[in-house]
Amino acid sequence: MNGDEEEARARAGLTAVARPGDLWLAEALSEHGAAQVWSALVRGEPPPGGKGQTPPRWMAWARGAAGVDIDGLLADSAQAGVRFVAPGDPEWPGRLDTLPTGRDCYGLWVRGHGDLRHLCLRSVAIVGARAASPYGEHVARELAYGLAERSFSVVSGGAYGIDGAAHRSALLTGRTVAVLAGGLDVDYPRGHAGLFAQVARNGALVSERPIGRSPRAPDFLIRNRLIAALTPGTVVVEAGRRSGALNTATHANELHRILMAVPGPVTSATSVGCHRLLREGRACCVTGVEDVIEQVVPLGQSTEFTGPVAVHADLAPETARILAVVDEPGVGTAEVAQRSGEGLERVMRSLGMLAAAGLVERCVDGWRLPSRRGRKRA
């Protein structure tokens, strides 16, 4: 087990004992590393804290850590099609590195065939009220369909209403990422179990909480920062006066992401939140997919998708050899190493890079080439 793997395992353990967003833990991790923090907790000792101070909540974490079997957790997760992605992993979405300390993410549980980093590279978040109006759901569908058609992944929260409409519509032409507040085997809300299965086939489900955890109230608010953080821009389609989507909007503002709001009839209670964002100058007004793309694609850059960031011709010979071995779905990393004749370390790095470039995809039992649509583009 190398150092990175040890760090990742410790972080996986931490997701089971501490909610994200603890400034003490974040500082301890960044100064001493997860492995050292975790081993102290497992021994029932105060972990080394940031700036030489012991995190005040360490005893609760230690009690939790005593009951965590990381190997078992990882094995059960794999059984449920769930993998753990830690900072530095090739699948880790780079945008999360911009989260301020105290809001950072210890690691992500991911379920689905899509490579999360690749899915988030060109993405837009579409969020909104659960109690959406037919108008709002219509607009969410139109936006999600159009964005997916133009190779943007649609990121949302998997809830009823706007979120569900956006995920479903994105699946018709492209990919989608559902960021959930609870464990990825929990299917919350239950009525979206079928949708989540589809998202896993064509995109990814993401959570900061380990399997088996039902989401609780604070989890939704903490989760919202991830929706904002994973994407360059968030569109609020409909939001009532106290909609949770406004919390996501606040995160987008604070994380300096682009915040967009869709206007609606001033007579509609489900547009009140959107109009407030517009009136306060916190969001820009978007009325369709072209407006959204204009906002999220940097000035001077083509709004057309120009294919993955690397193409076969540019690949180093070893990387090309590794890619050539992924010839049927479900090739495991060890098998790729063996058949390509490259070392495991290099194979892992190369597969990560190939995944980020959209040339291979993770699947539950290993690696595969991207679906037809993705391949044609490359």
Next chain:
Amino acid sequence: MNGDEEEARARAGLTAVARPGDLWLAEALSEHGAAQVWSALVRGEPPPGGKGQTPPRWMAWARGAAGVDIDGLLADSAQAGVRFVAPGDPEWPGRLDTLPTGRDCYGLWVRGHGDLRHLCLRSVAIVGARAASPYGEHVARELAYGLAERSFSVVSGGAYGIDGAAHRSALLTGRTVAVLAGGLDVDYPRGHAGLFAQVARNGALVSERPIGRSPRAPDFLIRNRLIAALTPGTVVVEAGRRSGALNTATHANELHRILMAVPGPVTSATSVGCHRLLREGRACCVTGVEDVIEQVVPLGQSTEFTGPVAVHADLAPETARILAVVDEPGVGTAEVAQRSGEGLERVMRSLGMLAAAGLVERCVDGWRLPSRRGRKRA
């Protein structure tokens, strides 16, 4: 005839021969005065131009001036209940003095019992598409009703659609000003003849064109700058992609007035213009009367109407004597002078001030106390 009266008569004549918005004429007026310009034109001579240059279009104006009988025009106007208000007149709306040279207004024809200056002091313009949707008309009605109820005059363009809805609704609780593109006896559009009669009874009709003139295409665009200029802020309720209301919006921006837009469904063609104004950051988003009042009432100032700007107790003794004489509707200026024992000059100034303060009102045959509602407030 004193100098001011001569100036005003010359300006009345000019409205019959030149459209507003001629930079040459504006400069000539400001440097040499209207009387001198007019007498040259009547003699068929080039008028003295601004910066020593002869206005290039002077011959067309001279041809027009030769056919204008100012006395006849004023008499016919009075017959139609129309008076002429020139810059400096007590009824002249002070905001028009902020129009940049070349866009300035030579004078206004006014029809109605309201004092124009007083009507515009606390006012908001509500404009929008002629081909309005039921949604747009509903919002226009709600805004106009609420603003009128809070003692704001509603200024609009008298057209079908949003304008008409705003005027009608304002009349239910308060006052309204219709700024027309043609002569005030023309009733354009014809279907609004009844509405215009009501506006005259409770507010004012305004035009830069003399009686008898049917409005032509450019008149509408020139008129739009007046709607923006007369008010501190303009609300665009609905506007299609090429709606004339967007022209009014541009004037409001250029004149540094507050521009507001009402959002609507993104699926509605009649909200496209409003959304563009919002997206481009040219207008702020307003969803109801409270939002509008928050925008147009300066920070720190009460949004409640605190009555006219002067009250009886503050009046100079002569002014109080003059006010006391306006005891029945239709007292003429000369009669007020005779009965109060004050000079005609002072009576005219005092009545203008009293009108601006909302303590007296013009009516077709002279002066009267304001309607019950107004009096109660004072």
